[in-house]
Amino acid sequence: LDSDGDGLSDYDELNIHNTDPIVADKDEDNLNDGQEINIYGTNPMVADSDEDGLNDGHEVNILKTNPIKPDTNGDGTIDGDEDTDNDALSDSDELNIYGTDPISVDTDKDGLDDGNELKYQTNPLNSDSNGNGISDGEEDFDLDGLSNESEISTYGTNPRLDDTDGDKLRDGFEVNTSNTNPLSDDSDGDGLNDGDEVRVLETHPSIADSDGNGINDGDEDSDSDGLTDSDEINIYKTKPRDSDSDKDRLADG
Secondary structure, eight states, X not given: OOTTOSSSOHHHIIIIIOOOTTOSOTTOSSSOHHHIIIIIOOOTTOSSTTOSSSOHHHIIXXXXXXXXXXXXXXXXXXXXXXXXXXXXXXXXXXXXXXXXXXXXXXXXXXXSOHHHHHHTTOOTTOSSTTOSSSOTTTOOTTOSSSOHHIIIIIIOOOTTOSSXXXXXXXXXXXXXXXXXXXTOSSTTOSSSOHHHIIIXXXXXXXXXXXXXXXXXXXXXXTTOSSSOHHHIIIIIOOOTTOSOXXXXXXXXX
């Protein structure tokens, strides 16, 4: 007699295995007691036989790891701490905490990997977290002109911050208009912030010597006051195109 249909007789469950003859999966690990004893060699009374942070059923049915060997591939990392899909979340956390798929980098198929969804506070189980009809990947949360997916996957910028490098130019403007680096506040290394070049000096933020005179833009003295443009902006907070910033009839220099 096998009352719970787990492949073990009631007699054996009671007298040999000490399992429950009317409960097919005593440890609730998604493997019935018969499978654990007869096929996988796991402990039918313990959900995680090898104590690697993964329940035996998840190891067998999802990850295809060995439920009685904590480090299946022998790489020095226990199976639960592995990140099979390279989404910056451990397999154990995906299965036990977040409910995401440990073998799919993007569980909800919205263009954002699961780790980044948690990092930037979207729901990795819902492709349209805010329910506005636009997938999380296609959204532009910071209104900088770049989709969340392109910010994360292509440009490495922060989809929650419109000016990732703090240079007073939005990331989308840097990518689409000024052709500057949205991850560097001084794309051409001339000592001037990209935003100051565009909005104050009207020099080229991706060319260190905009006028080709052999002097880097930051070393120029646009107002001939004896101070370089870089020093005026970065050190003295004076106006690099006005020789007398405070109008006291004395040149800034």
